[in-house]
Amino acid sequence: MLNVEVRAAPWVGVTEVRVIVNGTVARTITGAAIQQPIDPYGHEGVLRWRGSIPLSELTGGRDAWVVVEAGMPIPRAADIADEDGYDGYIDHVDGDGDGAIDDTGMLRPPRATRDIHWTSWRPGAFPSRSPIPSSSTWTAAAGGLPDERPQRCDERPPRAFAGDHPRGGPGLDGV
Structure with missing residues (x-):
C-alpha cells in the first residue's frame, strides 16, 4: 500500500497529485479530492x-x-517530427493553454525593450543614437515636492567633495 499525505503552504498552488511509475504518469488525482485553503495567506x-x-x-x-x-x-x-525527423528535444508545447500541443513551435518571450523610462519628458531630451543619454540631456524629477520642477543634471548645484568639507582641509579628517 502506498500511503500519501500532501502538505503545502497555503499560498502554494496544488491542484493535482500525480503518481509516476517508471517515468510515466500512472494516476492523477484532481478536483474536489484536493482541499484548498480558505485564506491563502x-x-x-x-x-x-x-x-x-x-x-x-x-x-x-x-x-x-x-x-x-x-x-x-x-x-x-x-517532440514533433520536423523535416529532419525526431531530434530528441521538446520543441512543441501547448502554447495557448487549450490542452492540445500546438504545431507552431515554442513560444518565445517578448524581446526586451531598450526604451529608457523617463521621470519627466522634455523636447530634445531623448538621445538621438545612444541608449544612455549624456548628462546634459538627462532629466529627472527633483525631490518629489509639488513646487519643484524637474531639473536637468547640469542645472543641479554641484555636490560637495571631500576637499570641500566644512571642517576644512583636503580630506574629511581636516588635514
Whole structure:
C-alpha cells in the first residue's frame, strides 16, 4: 500500500497529485479530492490530500520506481517530427493553454525593450543614437515636492567633495 499525505503552504498552488511509475504518469488525482485553503495567506489548510493507493494497481506486482508529485498541472509538450525527423528535444508545447500541443513551435518571450523610462519628458531630451543619454540631456524629477520642477543634471548645484568639507582641509579628517 502506498500511503500519501500532501502538505503545502497555503499560498502554494496544488491542484493535482500525480503518481509516476517508471517515468510515466500512472494516476492523477484532481478536483474536489484536493482541499484548498480558505485564506491563502493564513497558517491553516496545509493538508491538501491524504490517501492510500494499492501498489499492485500501480506496478502490477513488479519492482518499480514510484514518485509522487503535487502542484499545478504540467503543461503538455512533445517532440514533433520536423523535416529532419525526431531530434530528441521538446520543441512543441501547448502554447495557448487549450490542452492540445500546438504545431507552431515554442513560444518565445517578448524581446526586451531598450526604451529608457523617463521621470519627466522634455523636447530634445531623448538621445538621438545612444541608449544612455549624456548628462546634459538627462532629466529627472527633483525631490518629489509639488513646487519643484524637474531639473536637468547640469542645472543641479554641484555636490560637495571631500576637499570641500566644512571642517576644512583636503580630506574629511581636516588635514
